[in-house]
Amino acid sequence: MDIAQLGFVLLSAVTIAGALGATTINDLPRALLSLVLFFFGVAALFFMLHAEFIGVVQVLVYVGAVAVLFVFAIVLTRARLQATEIGRLVPSRVLGILGAAVVGAGLVGVVVRTTDVPLPAVAPLGTTAPIGEALMTRYLLPFEIASVLLTAALIGAVVIALEDGEQRRSA
């Protein structure tokens, strides 16, 4: 086992632990922290795969923005007490876990049956500049659509959150 493999195993462990924590811990801030750990694990994996730019954007977007949004949601909904119990295994939950397990097993099964390809040893030469060029040439339309989507989401989020606030004040 060389250093890369060791690193991969460690990172996988961290990532899976983070994901498990985020989906099983009841205390919301702790679950959120676990999620951040997961995000970092994935970002580190991206770095390992030489997709530096995606890794950086992953941290910037997920940790810097999405996680902070979650923080806002947690605080605004005062949800500390409302974190629901996961301990009791009601039938719907058992079904959910079983379903997820079946899907996971199916995916793993498919993957294992295919022929394995080792990743090429040569690292790609810097992805940042090519990505930038691709975004401005071949992928310009998706890029613009994405920006429109973001604007729409921004306005939509503001409207949804605002409207109610005004109702509450006038009530």
Add this chain to the structure above:
Amino acid sequence: MTVTLDQGFVQAYQWILGVARDLGLPVWLVTLLSLAIPVVVVIAIYAGFFAFLTWLERKVISRIQNRYGPNRVGPFGLFQPVADGIKALTKEDVIPAGADRLLHWLAPCVVVVPAITVYALLPLGRNMTAVDTDVSVLLFFAISSVSTLALFIAGWASHNKYSMLGAMRAIAQMISYELPLVLGALPAIMVVGSMNLGAIVKAQGPQATGELFGGIAHWNLWTPWGFVGFVAFFIAGMAELNRSPFDIAEGESEIIAGFHTEYSGFKFALFFMAEYLSTIAFSALASSLYLGGWNGPAFLPSWLVLFLKIFGLIFVMMWIRSTLPRLRVDQLMAFSWKFLLPLAIVNIFATGLWHVLPRATLADKAVAWGAAALVLIPTYLLLAKLNGGRATEQRRYRYADL
């Protein structure tokens, strides 16, 4: 002689690794050593720098306020940070009843990690960048955005209403200033065409030998977009660092100490250290983006030049801190969203204009300057007018006829 001074750290590093290889140490050990040495050196030097800075800040503010400042421990009170450190270490660590003990412990650790990690990306001198990636500027912002979460954790875990208020303020403030911060850094990236800090610094270096102060004329600051970008970046950075007048997250006159109200002893010292370390790192980044980084006169080693620039910026921060009152939460947000952000966006447009226009001859330069000024000055005036509506009116007072 100057070369030795300049490259002393690098040469020593190479020498140690060479000796390690000659001794026949296994490869993994040498690799580990090559990773560990920069980490240890950077942490040691900049942590010492932090200790010195706490002393300096107290001293500078004292002079502004007609006081002496610390002068009991050692010559000129220079050992004050040592005494403070001992005190912080020996102080009782109080965890409030009802606090989330794990998160309460975790928060100061989480807040320190990004503050130290970002040093890996900074070109601290010629050939002195620990991690030289293509995306170092972006990575800097990505890593430092983690501290927001740490502040929230601290505020939440303390189980104190003031802490909670402080945490909320910290988050609101950080997400509003993240955008102007990144947009303020963008012009420098655009013009150089690289997110690599080393490349950005090199672009501001001397183009020929023997230029004044190592090519001071090539600093990004001396361009219209550079000036606006630097100011926006510096202001947003001060907000990001919770420096006064943007220190609402810990505004001691309102919410005691904000998110670190319930922290004492060494945990508090960690928060303090993280704040100062990020201040230093941010100043280093600002000087790398706009003030030519480690470029300086040839007789000074490059790392010392960067040190001096960092000190200069931090001195300005101290000066502002001891002069200005704090902004209110809504004014703080309004300033970011309604003033700084539009200005930064227009500045990007101005940068593009500057980049496209030819600047070979003096006449061309004048045209480029004029175009950039034509974009930036009206924007500034318009934004100032739009924002200055309600407040700051002229008042006239009369006297009672009694």
Add this chain to the structure above:
Amino acid sequence: MRDVDEPVGAAPEPEPRYKLTPVESAFDQQQLEVSIGPQHPSTHGVFRMDVTLDGEVVTKLKPVMGYLHRNHEQIAERTTYLGTMPFTDRLDYFGSLANNWGYALTVEKLAGITVPERAEYLRVIMCELTRVVNHTCVAGFLLQDLGAWMTPLVWALREREKVLDVFESVTGARMMCNYFRFGGVRVDMTDDDLAVVQKIIDEYPAFLDEFEALMTKNEILQQRCQGVGVLSKELAISAGISGPMARASGVPYDVRKVDKYGIYDRFDFKVPLGEKGDVFDRYYMRVLEVAESLKILRQALKDMPKGPIQDPKTKIRNFRPAKGEAYGRIESPKGELGFYIVSQGDKSPYRYHVRAPSFVNLTILEDMCLGHKLADAIVILGAVDIVLGEVDR
């Protein structure tokens, strides 16, 4: 044999060392109830505000006083008239000489004592010096509440030290001066002291300009203060607000002009008035009043006659005023400071009451704070200018 007192059965559960207050449930509600004080850096002593916050906006505010209650009035009813004098120092400990004067004035009214000329001038000088330092420091404190990192406050305190040196040289004490006596003052000022005072008031305008350059034109200060904590003229009058706060709201009221107590009718000075009644007006009122006080001081130093400083007819020991009652009031730096004394002819007053301006000015805190942010509430409190010794007595 069992002892009767010996408990039978299982020992009771020990009381928990602390009980968790339901902070969680407080977080659960839309509105957050925060208790600001009694231990808080910005409540100017042990004062508490029970604030209910919606986000950052104050929706309810209840001032809670009494943490510094010292039974001042009851003590005064048990001790001699003169014995109360040093106690009045502790009312508004930032301007002890004004309290002295209010008390002395009331007792003189009660017993019909006249004050010699030179003593009147000394009283005016000491009291106006008190007003100057008080107003300067209040501006400094206000800036401290606004979050200016100590600089204005330290500058103000530096000037205060000079005045306190004069107090020390004349009365022997820097803060608890105990300087006034019924029918005069305790010790005379030497020519050296007067020269020092002259020097202080000569240098003060330059300092004031510098101080103002640091603060008044600062845009952040203006944005933070203008339009914040507006107090209407009507409310100010009906709530009995006095002092700079009332004048900031445009109420033309100054006891120095209304009563002309002492020798205030001899001096040429003006009473500035604000119009908006917000925090900025309250701040600037104090700056303007300092300038007026300096005017008074200049005139007083010029006109001061030689002569005795104590009415010789007044008995210092075994002082028993005749039956009767009196209400005396002066313009203390904080507002109208009144003393009400009922005498039965004994060595101590039958009833003694202090009308403390800080206390009255605090009562409308909620009206000024509602709808503003938490940070503004702190600033509004700072602009009221309270001293807890006077509020709680």
Add this chain to the structure above:
Amino acid sequence: MISLNALLVLSAILFAVGLAGALTRKNAILVLVSIEIMMNAANLNFIAFWRAGMVELTGPLFALFTLVIAGAESAVGLALVIAIYRHLKSVDVGNIQSLSG
């Protein structure tokens, strides 16, 4: 060296964990968290395939657009959660059933 299959298996596991979370958690915020985990798992696949093939930049670009959509989705989703909380004083997905027949 790492093989492609190892990455794919990891991604499948993460996806399953996220799916299980989305199906079992009752707090709307945590359901969104689980969805983010699933998206990240998918992203990992894009990058893995790109790294194995090394042709074109489709993988990273797809991942980038996924990131954009994830950001937009969580912004709108959390705004909805907050709006719902204000109406119902609850973020329990079990309670949100006014549209059920």
